[in-house]
Amino acid sequence: MNIIPAIDETEIMTDYHYLHQHGEVAFHEHETTAYLARRLDDMHIAYEHFNGMTGLIATLGAGSPVIALRADIDALKQTYQNKLQVVHSCGHDGHMSLALSVGRYFSAHPHGLHGTLKLVFQPSEETGEGAEAVLKTGQLGHIDYFYGVHVRPQQEVAFGQCEAIIPHGSTQTITGTITGQTFHAGMPEQGHNVIEAFTRLNEKIMAIDLDTNVPYSAKATIFKAGDSTNIIPGTGTFALDLRAQTNDTMADLTKIVDQIIADVQDDHFSVRTNKTGFSPAAIPSKNAIGYMSQAITAVLGQRGLVDSVPSAGGDDFHFYAYSHPEIQSTMLGLGCDLTPGLHVPSMTFKTDALFYGAKILIDAISRTA
Numbered sequence: 001m002n003i004i005p006a007i008d009e010t011e012i013m014t015d016y017h018y019l020h021q022h023g024e025v026a027f028h029e030h031e032t033t034a035y036l037a038r039r040l041d042d043m044h045i046a047y048e049h050f051n052g053m054t055g056l057i058a059t060l061g062a063g064s065p066v067i068a069l070r071a072d073i074d075a076l077k078q079t080y081q082n083k084l085q086v087v088h089s090c091g092h093d094g095h096m097s098l099a100l101s102v103g104r105y106f107s108a109h110p111h112g113l114h115g116t117l118k119l120v121f122q123p124s125e126e127t128g129e130g131a132e133a134v135l136k137t138g139q140l141g142h143i144d145y146f147y148g149v150h151v152r153p154q155q156e157v158a159f160g161q162c163e164a165i166i167p168h169g170s171t172q173t174i175t176g177t178i179t180g181q182t183f184h185a186g187m188p189e190q191g192h193n194v195i196e197a198f199t200r201l202n203e204k205i206m207a208i209d210l211d212t213n214v215p216y217s218a219k220a221t222i223f224k225a226g227d228s229t230n231i232i233p234g235t236g237t238f239a240l241d242l243r244a245q246t247n248d249t250m251a252d253l254t255k256i257v258d259q260i261i262a263d264v265q266d267d268h269f270s271v272r273t274n275k276t277g278f279s280p281a282a283i284p285s286k287n288a289i290g291y292m293s294q295a296i297t298a299v300l301g302q303r304g305l306v307d308s309v310p311s312a313g314g315d316d317f318h319f320y321a322y323s324h325p326e327i328q329s330t331m332l333g334l335g336c337d338l339t340p341g342l343h344v345p346s347m348t349f350k351t352d353a354l355f356y357g358a359k360i361l362i363d364a365i366s367r368t369a
């Protein structure tokens, strides 16, 4: 068990280079899916395409436990080098290469796997919709352990180091429209000014004070109303950005914000809202983190395992454990000297990190029992 697995570095780089050059946006990862299928065919690994969408799920071994590994497969449409193009600026090309190398290892070393391994090549992480879409297909089946992986910015985790969990917080966006009464500013008493209603709403948002040590925030990020200097605006739109480090705190925060919005409404003002962009927080699993920590230490030594850095970002990976609380999950945070940051079109990282990343994932999966 403590033997560090041998991986094929050349194959990892072949996959990485192809996938890096062929980025595709969310739910349009057709070439990507075809490439993954070809590579799985070459390795004689069984897989199913997801019904009605891109991505696929491969299965190795049999019986329990059922261990899944998620690789997200989409890229981002961005302007890079003065050209609008689809760029893998979130490192999903690396994640796919890792999942393929894990499949390659266990197809050659089936005795190293206890139970079943499912490689989940998930579309559309960037829109936050992919994990829920995969869950909706019903093709996932029962899962005991669910692992994910994400490259980390250099300022969070350096090359040669990893974290055994990425403590993503929960995020939620609320957009809304306030309706009052438009009127000439010379007769303000005839109108109902939505700026005043929004000011009341925002003052209450700013005064939220939850009784918790868990970090959270609720901030207005958009407010638009009026386009004439002499007219009382009767409609306005706004957006609120909610964040919390745990799902329970997000639930409390959302309830309070909903109440504040309800309280702003009276005979003069109505508010219509829409919730979008919900992403659950990571749900720490002691066992999954334990296996991942042991694997990091086995491959990189004690100094390779670093304390997790709370991440302001979110990941739809956490929908799996959020919707199935019996699933034990964690994400490997792969240090790789990634600069200048995720989603920056010029983002680069040291691809040598993929070699130890593959070994850590293989080792963690072999330990999972």
Ligand SMILES: [Zn+2]
Pocket: 072, 090, 091, 092, 125, 150
């Ligand atoms: Zn990503």
